[in-house]
Amino acid sequence: MPAAELPPIWNGFGFWVWHGEPGVMLAAHQHGELELNLLLSGQVTYLFGGQMLTLDAGQLALFWGSFPHRLTAAAPDSRMAVLTLPLTHFLRFGLPAPFNESVLRGEVRSVAADPGDEVLLQRWQADADAADRERLAIAELELEARLRRLALAHPSPRSQAVPSERRLSRAAELARYAAAHATEPLSLADIAASAGLHVNYASTLFRAVFGLSLGAYVLQHRLAHAQRLLLTTRRPVLEIALESGFGSVSRFYAAFGKACKVTPLAYRRGETKC
Known part of the structure; x- marks a missing residue:
């Protein structure tokens, strides 16, 4: 995401989707939403908390923006899609407890993207831009399903009461x-x-x-x-x-x-x- 769009403060995005060429951020920032990043091409490197995290093309990563993070490097051909989801919506999904807890402890969950992820994010961006209640409700249901598939990469027999x-x-x-x-x-x-x-x-x-x-x-x-x-x-x-x-x-x-x-x-x- 371009540095000019993300000043180093506690930002609030709500349900928001962005596609474009990422730019190096001048300082770390925080926000209260969960962040889902899909790298469409190139390579980017984050400083997340106290660790360096590199994403290659075709990777999908989920993390909680409450922890300070900063995009420190981006290859010239990099393109990515970013989605932010309010914390209360994420918790309402009732995903497996260990998966939720690991994300909320500041861990990054990264997997190989599915072929349809780019199409989904484009659709969710249109839904967010339209600000139509029914379209946003559908987008949230689709996002819950996608995160449940992401959680399958970290299976657990435990369930969680919402x-x-x-x-x-x-x-x-x-x-x-x-x-x-x-x-x-x-x-x-x-x-x-x-x-x-x-x-x-x-x-x-x-x-x-x-x-x-x-x-x-x-x-x-x-x-x-x-x-x-x-x-x-x-x-x-x-x-x-x-x-x-x-x-x-x-x-x-x-x-x-x-x-x-x-x-x-x-x-x-x-x-x-x-």
Whole structure:
């Protein structure tokens, strides 16, 4: 996606489809939607959280845009299609729990595209542009079916009960606020208050919908931010620790070592694929 269209802020796209030539992004950005990328030709490279992700022509990738991501390189002949889907819609599909949880933990699900994926995305773009309620409902049903096929690449015998629309909306509100403010001083009470909820109820609701605690979710965002700075800057570790929301460098080292099994400097040197 062209850098000019995607400034480095917390964007909100809703249900949106784009086709075109991707451009290198000047900075990472975040948004609350799920993002489905289909690379039609060429090759692109993302910095997603703290990892480099390369997509080749014919690959389809799904990830949650809540984690900082940035397109860092694109071959001259690259063309791609991008779809964004609101989080509440994704959760309402009731996809297998381990698949949902892995995506919401910040993992990227990439598979070889099906022959009809380009046609589907072109149709969904027309549906989104038309803004017709019936066409959008059909597009959502087709997208649910496509994501169910994507989930088949990561099978699991477990099933997932779909929370009510109100619970999904409240949980998504908590996630958006926590992700947008993760690098700031932030308590569970602050996050709960953003949605007008009691902290105990907010914590229970978040875990029920996302499969992890609010605290773990905030920590993932702080680590992802720190990993990105370690890979793209030469700034001191102390400065990165504080900017990423860790109260002290000792807390940062402890959390980073537990998650990545190496020190921040070793990570910067490429000694892990955390």
